[in-house]
Amino acid sequence: MSRKRSAALVGNPNAGKSALFNALTGARQKIANYPGVTVERKAGRLILPSGEPVELTDLPGSYGLHATSPDEEVTRRVILGELAGEAAPDVLVIVLDASNLEQHLVFAQEVIALGKPTVVALNMVDLAERDGLVLDPQVLAQALGVPVIPTVAVRRRGLTELAAAIAEAESHASDTPHPRAHLDMVERRVEAQAIASAAIISESAKHRLHSRVDRVLLHPFIGPVFLFALLFVVFQAVFSWAAPFADGLEGAVGILTEMVKGHMAPGLLRDFVTDGALAGVGSVVVFLPQIIILFFFILALEASGYMARAAFLMDRLMAGVGLSGRSFIPLLSSFACAVPGIMATRSITDPRDRLTTILIAPLMTCSARLPVYAVIIAAFIPNRPVGPGGMIGMQGLVLFGLYVIGIVGAMLAALALRGTVTKGAASGFIMELPKYQMPRLRDLGLGLFQRAWIFLRRAGTIIFYVTVVLWLLLNFPRAGQGESQVDASIAGRIANGIAVVVEPIGFNRDIALALIPSMAAREVAVSSLATTYAVDSSDEDETAHQLSDQLAKRWSLPTALAFLAWFVFAPQCISTIAVTRRETNGWKWPGFMLAYLFGLAYVFAGITYWGAIALGL
């Protein structure tokens, strides 16, 4: 046989498909998108007992062949061989949750009725037994007319038998009669219940544990308190645990820079490597620890079954702006960084909901805005106590206010978007709340590695190109005698052009110049302003450390406030644009995002500037 054989895992969501896929294929997986859609295609290599490799794909979880989401549509088209560029799998492996056969057998019958070579993996038999449910796979196999292999993916039980069954499936498939091909879904459900009850050897009602946990975690009062306590821990972790690693990475980039400086002759090329390439890539790589820690929690909460509960608890609040509980976690993640937040929107089934969530995610105040806010607030907001008893500091209050403006802005934007560009029937919220389960370290590790790799490869490469371009713009053409490099450079001239546009909202040319490199990452605005004012000054040491003093001297208060307002809304980050392009499969939506967020930023900075002037600030 010249063509490589293929098999695909199909089944309901929460059947333990991914864990089985990881166990069958190991760490060597290829993750990409199906052509034209943002549905993840996961493929890996399964070695049959004969030593022959088979390409195994993990199809998105599905409740039936009548698609109700983009995920299900992909599954349907792949199974039926209707997806262009994707050969129909030779063997279908139906994955069933052993403790929920009545439900999972409905889709299983539909797949078996297609008459393709099929094998059933009766997965998570250990959990079923823990819940007091003992099943007879032979009875199930007879009723379904296909081989049934009991498996426990996480303990690697039944994997060899399953591989052997996949190898044999093709030879004895076509002669099997399919007596239930004509059934409709209601009949299949009746049949599923009959098959399931015939296969159950013994059953004792022991599945009380989950109900008891839910009594607490979904409690109308305790539930939300627990959720917010948990989120508090996650955010603490993201900010404080990540710090030493981020510092370490920064240090490593520093050492690398020193090494380059030691081994290369001074000159433009060396500056390019150190100030352009290393500094640019370094500024992105320092976010990696935060992203890994955040995704560790997201993946662990997802694997444990709690994530669906969090969505349940937050659904009502999100419904107020036309979204659903599923949008909550991605938006929350965006407080750390919009990039993992936008990546996390893949769990939102409704495409319009997902798009809306992606579009408003950059409004959540991400950690990269903090350095910018901190410098401006330190320079312009007096640190005097306000409020009853002087308990609240003015500076902290302004920072909090900036977060609130971001959230309110996002909610209003969601409302506006849902009424216009992502218009459609109000999205519902129908979601299975899976059983609680202990997350497996191996699966978590694999998931983390894949997320980190996507981040580094996609956002990293684009950041690299952009910083290189920015460096070139700032350094060419070279300045003549007595002329500053900044003024002579192409960037300086672009800044002159931008300055004309941003002058009406109170920005000076220095700000216009800082806006260009801060497209790479927001906090670069700070170092860029520092550089500009350092270049202007005769004594470099003095100014570099006292940016706040410089700003206080050179900027008016309305300008500073307008600058803050700008950063609340401006889509000032190439990584976010890049990940949006990737997740929406084209330039249309990142383009729209740029336009509407820059528009908002301009309008609000203007209102702030002229409002402040009118108030005599």
Place this chain on the structure above:
Amino acid sequence: MSTVTTITLDNLPTDTPARISAVDWSQLVEEEARRLRALGLDVGAVVRVEHRGVLFGRDPLAIRIGRMMVALRRVHACAMSVEALVEVGA
């Protein structure tokens, strides 16, 4: 002795087993109707409201059906008529 009372699912008290007696699918978006049916929420299914959401409106609802728990909104529950299998309020 108990008379069968028909109410909509959103009005079913928590932890009261009930059988779905009718569903007005026309009240629902086709996609959502299909998803509900795929989860087994159809005429004849025995269900129980286990949890109601927090904050205002006690929305959404967590429904026990078979061995599954399914979250749905009140708008979905309003379309489903149920007959309580035990006397409500007894």
